[in-house]
Amino acid sequence: MHPVILYNAHFITFKKRPPNIQAILLNNGLIEKIYFKKSLLPQNIKKINLKGNYVIPGFTDCHTHFIARGIELQRIDLEKCKSLNDCIEKLQSELYENNEILFGSNWDETGWGSFKLDKLTKHTLDKISKKKSIIMRRICGHFAVVNTRALNLIPQNRKIVDRENGYLYEDIALNLDEIFKPSNVMLEKAIKLGTTEALKNGITTVHEITDPRRFRLLQKIKKTKGLKIRCAAYITSKYFYDVLSSGISSGFGDDFLKFAGIKIFLDGSVGAKTAAMTKPYNYSRTKGKILITIRKLEDIIRKAEDNSIQLMIHSIGDRTTDTISRVFERNIDKENPLRHRLEHIEILNTSSMRKIAKMNLIVSMQPNFVRRWQKPGGMYEQYLGKRYREMNCFKKLLDSGIRVIFGSDCMPLGPLYGIQGALEHPFSCGRLSTCAAFRAYTKDGAYATFDENKKGTIDTNKLADLVVLDKNPLKEKEPDKIKILMVLIAGKIVYRRANVSH
Ligand SMILES: [Zn+2]
Known part of the structure; x- marks a missing residue:
């Protein structure tokens, strides 16, 4: 230049x-x-x-799925449809386009008047086409209806599938990409669309949670056309042992694209009542569950430590965070030289907070969740009662000396929406000053990938x-x-x- x-x-x-x-x-x-x-x-x-x-x-958006967002942008958006007929017409109009499947998302029957679900089954969609797979996923993501062709592609051993009607629930509806794998062409376009959306929102670096196939495509694009956004890739833990045997460590790559670490899921979400809590959810006996044994977790941590791999650990419920902070205390050096980070930490007890501060663990949070779910009467209060007052306590964590970094989790992609959540937090334990909120999305985000001397502030060099x-x-x-x-x-x-x- x-x-x-x-x-x-x-x-x-x-x-x-x-x-x-x-x-x-x-x-x-x-x-x-x-x-x-x-x-x-x-x-x-x-x-x-x-x-x-x-x-x-x-901005550094410290928790993204921007490629998944780019895939979503290529799907048929049914959100504005006013009736089932509207949806069907919209799907029909895309039938002869050059797409592999007709994937409609975001339909929401709550505004359709007297709609009954029996009007929407696999047979309804078969009338549009029997040759192409057709999927209609509801706005929540947890429910989808598919035609017979699509249904036949879903392995027989999968539960929570109603084969008679073509209804898919929960996990299978949420993770349709695993069965209907997007082609490379679609993925490359997704990278382009996701990048454009991120740039529009002022994001110059993403910490993207991804898999080897997408990571390879990012490398290809970087080599051929050049990546337009900087990307620190966190590979999901399914591939942990492959990464280990490949010999790469965190930081491998350059200023545009690098391998940053491994992402591990320890629990689910509050919305699905699967985040592991100390006390049950409201009006329910469930407390959520921790998805991995302590033994396995310790094995991963030790191997990550031995091979200089940073861990990004999804932990939402207070019970999960209590567990992971104890496990880290037993297994890592208290300076946390690899800068292991905990994702979400929507609620935690005081003793976990102290341990996290003592061990210099980074806490990566989503201030946009405050706007979505932490209003009085919102999802958090409905599911957790009074406990909702203690959630997303950014200020309290910062005051206890913890480094808090911000990401959007693509809900939606865009820091300014979330920063407003941190400024408007309904409780003082979470409300931040403007400077603190912006720093978590700039300077401190850079620290998480060892880039504090390279970016995140306006300084020489x-x-x-x-x-x-x-x-x-x-x-x-x-x-x-x-x-x-x-x-x-x-x-x-x-x-x-x-x-x-x-
Ligand atoms: Zn996420």
Whole structure:
């Protein structure tokens, strides 16, 4: 790239004592120089006038499934359909398109008046086509109806399938990708679409949870067309032993694409009542369950430690977090040199919190969950009663010395929506200052992948990953209303909002 100067902007650093930056020089993908006086700007370098807008470091979204999001974007969206007939017409209109299956998602019968499910069975969908597989997945993701052709592709041993009607429930509905595997063409397009959506939202780095096949495709795209977004890949634990025998350790790769670590699931979710809790869910006997034995967990941790592999551990319920913090205490060095991280930690007890702080475990949280589920009367309160007041306690964790990083989990993909959740948290244990919320999505996110000296702040010699906003993020009470005008990665403009010129 040619050197370029960004000027006439407010450079927001989220530092305690903000420096008065007047302009920055970008060169070779880096922030090469910072100017504190306008009069010192050199004459012979190209300049971009940012017209008084606001520049912040690019966001790191620390928990994404952006490829899955890109697949979803290629499916037929039934959310706006007003009736079953609407859905059928929409599916029919896509019948002769060049798609392998007709996959309609997000239908929601709650607005359809007097709809009865017996009107929608495999026979209904067979009338559209018997030659192509057809899937209609409900908006919750936990239920789907399929035609006979699709049904025949589902292994006979799978339970929770009603073969008479073509109804699929829970796991099988949620994980249809495992049976109806997207083609490479679809996956490559998904990477493109997912990237575009991430960039639009100011994300310059994703921590993507993925598998070897998708990781390989990311490498291919990087080599041929170039990846447009930086990606730290966390491979799911199913492949842990393959990764071990391949000999790679965390950090293998470069600034655009690297292997970051292994993702392990310890429990489910609050919404599905499968996150492991100390006390049962409201009006229910279930307490959720921990999905892996302690022995197995210890084996993975020891091998990860011996082979320099960072672990990303999904732990939502207080019982799970209690267990994993004890297991870590017994098995890792208290400085946590590999920076193992815990995902979600929606609720935890004081003793786990102390252990996590003592061992320097990183806690990766989703502030958007507050907006979705933590309102009074919302899902958390319905399922957990009073306990919902203690959930997503970002502030309390930060105050106890824990490093909290933020990610969206693609619900939806986009930091500003979530940051607003952290500012508006209904309880003081969770409410954050603007600076703290942005830092968890920038500087601290970079720390999680050992990149704190490379990105996450506006400083000399950092990667030139920057976002231009139309409003002052430090003053705006509703960050979700801020518009993203421009995104730069390695000093190159990778996204520009329509009608924005310079
Ligand atoms: Zn996730």
